[in-house]
Amino acid sequence: MTAPDDEDDDAALFRDAVGPVRRLPERVAPPMPARPRPRARMAERDEAAARDEFRLALDEQLAEAGDVLAWRQDTVPDPVYRRLRRGEISAQEELDLHGADARTAEALLRAFLADALRHGLGCVRIIHGKGGRGHADFSSSGAPVLKNLVDRMLRQRASVLAFHSAPPAQGGTGAVVVLLAPSKRR
Structure with missing residues (x-):
């Protein structure tokens, strides 16, 4: 062991x-x-949870090409829903999903609905087609992919009050007219 003097000497x-x-x-x-x-x-x-739930729900009760898509929240009055069904409420904007694959269509639909809410639109039309133009338009069960995708996504959106397949002059069962909730003022 070194003495304290040695340490001082080493430092010096x-x-x-x-x-x-x-x-x-x-x-x-x-x-x-x-x-x-x-x-x-x-x-x-x-x-992510909604997407997973949506994908699981795709196998249940798929709409066929000629089926009418219809849904509404309980808060929508009967006269308003009747007007929507008849095509008496005009669409302020339109999204055409023809030719899109399911993933692209999902992203386009999400962006379209968000944009419609941001701009305060009350009614929009989404053209999904009836399927049948290519093998990718139908799922393995033979049901139209985009039509069912639009149906499931619209049912899960809180901003969607009601929707119904368009009247024949506006696209029939290849399009859907959507009634949106008014945007909340902040």
Whole structure:
């Protein structure tokens, strides 16, 4: 074990060997990287859960090419729904999904509905077609893919009050007219 005097001697020897020392100028620390933008994780989880539920529901009660799509929330009055069914409520915007695959159609429909809500639209038309133009238009069970995709997605949206297949002059069972909830003013 070394004595305290030996440690002082070692330190003195080191300082003599190194020589005079000057302090380096202080450098400013680099800026911290920007924090990531906050994400709506609960909304992302809800969307993922809805997508999974949607995919499971696709195997149940599939609509056929000529079937009428119809659905409404209990809060929609009968006279309003009748007007929607008859085509008396005009669509303010339209989305045509012809030729889109299911994944693309799903993304387009989500974006279209979000945009319609953002712009305060009350009624829109979605053209899904009846299927039958190609083998990809039908599922393995023979049901039209886009028609069933639109049906399931619209039923899951809180912003959709009601929908019904369009009258024959507006696309018939190859299109659906959708009544949207008024946007909430903030």
